[in-house]
Amino acid sequence: MGWRANLWWGDAGPRCYLTVPVLFAALSFLWILDQTCIPAGTLRGEFYTTLFQSSYRDSPIGGPERWTASTLRNCDIFSGEWVYDENLPLYSSCKFAEPGFVCHRNGRPDLHYQRWRWRPRGCDLPEFEAHDMLNRLNGSRVVFVGDSMGRTQWESLCCMLLQAVADKSSAKLIHGPITKTATFLRVRFLSKNLTIDYYRSPFLVAGGRDLPPRSPKRVVATLKLDKMGRIGANWHKADILVINTGHWWTMTKTYRQGVYFEIGKQLTRGMKVDTALERAFRTVTSWVNDNVDFNRTQVFFRSYEPPHWSMAFSRLPLNASTYHKVYPQATFLREALELNHSPALLLNVTTLSSYRPDGHVFNYTRSSIPLDCAHWCLPGVPDTWNQVMYYSLLIRALVLWGPASVPEAKDPVCLSRKKW
Template sequence: MASSVPAELSRNISWSLSKSRAQRYVCLIFTLALFLLLATAIITKTSPAAAASTLASRVFSRSGSSFYFYPTASSFETHIQSPPNPNPSPNPQRNHGHGDGNTSSVVVDNNPNSSSDGNASSAVKQNVAQVEKPNLRSRKTKTHHKKPSKRPKKKNKKHSNANASSATTAIDPSKAKTRTGKDLRSCDFYDGSWVVDDSPPAYLPGSCPFVEEAFNCFENGRVDDDFLRYRWQPGHCDIPRLDGKEMLDMLRGKRLAFVGDSLNRNMWESLVCVLRESVTDKNQVFEISGRVELKTEGFYSFRFEEYNCSIEFIRSPFLVEEWEFTDKRTGARKETLRLDVIEESAFKYQHADVLIFNTAHWWTHPKTSEGKDYYQEGNRVYSKLEMTEAYTKALHTWSKWIDDNVNANKTTIFFRGYSSSHFQGGQWNTGGGCDGERMPITDESYLTPHPVMMNVVESVLREMKTPVYYLNITKMTTYRKDAHPSIFREANTQRKPGMIQDCSHWCLPGLPDVWNQIVYALLLTTHHNPQYNSS
């Protein structure tokens, strides 16, 4: 018995020492973990909770587990650029397609009485953020379209009708916020590039009966679909995929009207087709007058019966009044453009809930670009007036009418920028063409300079008291010499050298779908959707 005591004592001492050593190790590990957590919070400029989420997600991701953290408002950050000079110089620095650094903006809001941040007068507000990238790809199945051969992509992945419908689901609410807590209102959608993406288009080529012949490239014989396999990727955020049902819900009981030239008609037909794809009973979508032809009339309206809403197009290529009168001296009929009178169709769209304007291409035609005996103010017809000056006068007439006649508390207003043309070897009527183009421009140094007209637009929008969303799509379109109808502007036309080509408008489906995707994203921010707004 006596000999067993030292042995028992020895075991107790050994156990105590082991326990003490373990406690020291636990203490050391806890101290190191706390130090690492604080260091991560300081480096990433996030809250300790967000830093803990980051560390935990990395640890669990390495072990094959999943870990999710829903940040609180305290972990959000917002960076707002300083407002631009309200009186820019007449020759601002160009930047190959998206204006000066302050004008690739989401919204121009200069109303001192608006609910926007404090000193919003004469300022373009813009937040730039990084949106967590959603998974926009969906499973692809076979289609009848010819598979392109000049693009790097996986084999046997083509568009399917089923996927064209399913691909319009909204992005996951947990992924709608940015990595640092910023939202879609912080996104600069216009500074980016085109990236290869095999996701199906919002609607299949040839599937929408409301695409007019001039834009229906596939029905007119274009067999390659390479140009549909690109996605516009902003540099610091992502654009959510257009969810047709959600957009129709936002437009329930409302009117959305496109006002402008044939490029806006291009965009109008695109939106009608995207939204139609999400409607179960396609017979509930119809043009209210029963027209099948969508080109010659000045007003069209598609009604979505289930949602009691309409998507309209109002032709107004200059936004101001085209005029005819009899010359008292010669008795001849003369045409003028009345720069100080809003186009008479304005009262058709005055009370719409969403307005999308544009005016650009018609100002480049010979009559307007030369400016001889064409521009009129009051009773005066200018013998000569520079196009840029005339364009400025016309936009001031439009902006004043909007400020005086449109209720900004009811109506959301967009102005779409210049859509680039890609004629080579001449213009549309002098042998210019773009057929054979199969890939976008990849070198930004080859992009054309920012159009002078868009400098005018940006200046006028800054001066308005009514908030206007500026769709600055010029740069993204300048890359895309491959996506025009070119020789496929008419059906059953014999292809021959010298034929008239269309290198201004866009095939549908195509680029206008992206413009409407941006409109959808911006409407999400105006409808106070908690999934996309942090406030």
């Protein structure tokens, strides 16, 4: 009979007094976990399966005993400072880096800009494990969509992953060449059946020369702020999708070129460029919500990376404690994601990039532009954008790629979904 011999109906009452508070505590714990540690877009069943089938030590988010209020409050990977690290850069030469952005080959005498590592406040990032990420991306399609900054991040990721490939010739540029006007680029890592694509779409929304009736002669083309461009059909079924825009939303790139804004086939004369960008972000995030299968595709919206035209030839990062600047381009994106309740993740690189005036191309380029304080040197700051993207995927319990041991940070991280 064993334990059953000691169980009788009279025990049920007293046992209920213990069962009810235990059940209440368990449900409360699961509710807190749901609100703080399960990122938007994550299937809860997959999250808990990954959590409880992996050991706490190997889990990318750590065990419950490591989820302290201090960790949750202090570990924001997008807030921190740059520290000098002699172990950087992650690569020195790369066939996928645009020649105009390889500053040390174009005469830049100092190499310190390659050796700054981003250290978040209250925690640390693991080293970028190229072999690990390459294995997780096996059989995948990664797509970058946006302006030339998106192309730079695409080049950076290809170069970072190339370091883990023994036979460098097996990683090929199969659609190129890499130029600033290329509308589509693709690199294939044959050993992993992995493709990494870039689609050029500086504004993301639809545009063209089919003007509204009775448009003034000064109007050469329009941007349809309420309509997504056709290019979306090419990339919405990716496994990982990274989207960015921002640098073309200026007076120089729009009104002064004869490019005006249009909503519902009506020309919006006098609309401010910032207002147009805000409206475009709402269109793009809404379109992604409606057309991308988030069970298949992990979507990142990468925020605006500021230029530093007033800080030409800077040699050091700025001090995070004294430099504070708000960029509306980043604010508009965050608000659009919140407004549309998007499951996409915000890769908020605005602040960390704003501290790096030393990381720009300047005149160490092969471009006809005499001074470039907008684009970034490679190796350099764009490598960090990919590092925080890599870690963001790890701390989401690797829903896309399945449970596996991961590089551990010096401090565990469990980010609240509210920070995304």
